[in-house]
Amino acid sequence: MKTEKLHAKIQGWAAVVLYEDTVSREAAVRFCDRLVERFWPSREFEIHWASFSTLNEQSAAFADKAARADVLIFATPAGGTMPEETVAWIENSLATRGDHEGALVGLLHDFQGIHTEPASWQKHAYLRNLAHRLSMDYWTDIPQHLSRTIPDSLDSYSDRADRVTHVLDEILHQNVLPPGLHN
DSSP, X not given: OXXXXXXXXXXXXXXXXXXXXXXXXXXXXXXXXXXXXXHTTTEEEEEEEEEGGGXXXXXXXXXXXXXXXXXXXXXXXSSSOOOHXXXXXXXXHGGGGTTXXXXXXXXXXXXXXXXXXXXXXXXXXXXXXXXXXXXXXXXXXXXXXXXXXXXXXXXXXHHHHHOOOHHHHHHHTOOOOOTTOOO
């Protein structure tokens, strides 16, 4: 039973990183390091990497990973537009995602580092629109919490029902008299 509870607490998240160039890959590595560091106690991450230029070479296998990923990370320079071949791969490969929830991360950077306010609204708008079409959250940085909106199994429901959060604990321990019973 303890092994089952431990497995329920450590949930795996699959991440796929697509990067345009060496600088973009370095930015994605820093982002993934921070993501894993922040959520390591409660999440295990399986991260798959591919450059924009190699997407067509590893299309079938990588498309399947991207379609099933919980987190899709796009690391690219802020300026310009997305390469046409990359957009074609994205549109063809991610069409099979279905209703799988998750997050799409837009890491748009310039020579100074990551932009939370992208300099190129074309790439930002494309990625944000893509996230919307895929029913995914859109991030430009690491969120405070990672959670799946819809639990994976009945065990997830049970685990969540057994959890007493700080807010619930406060509610349960309030000394409030019902209306009309005040002194």
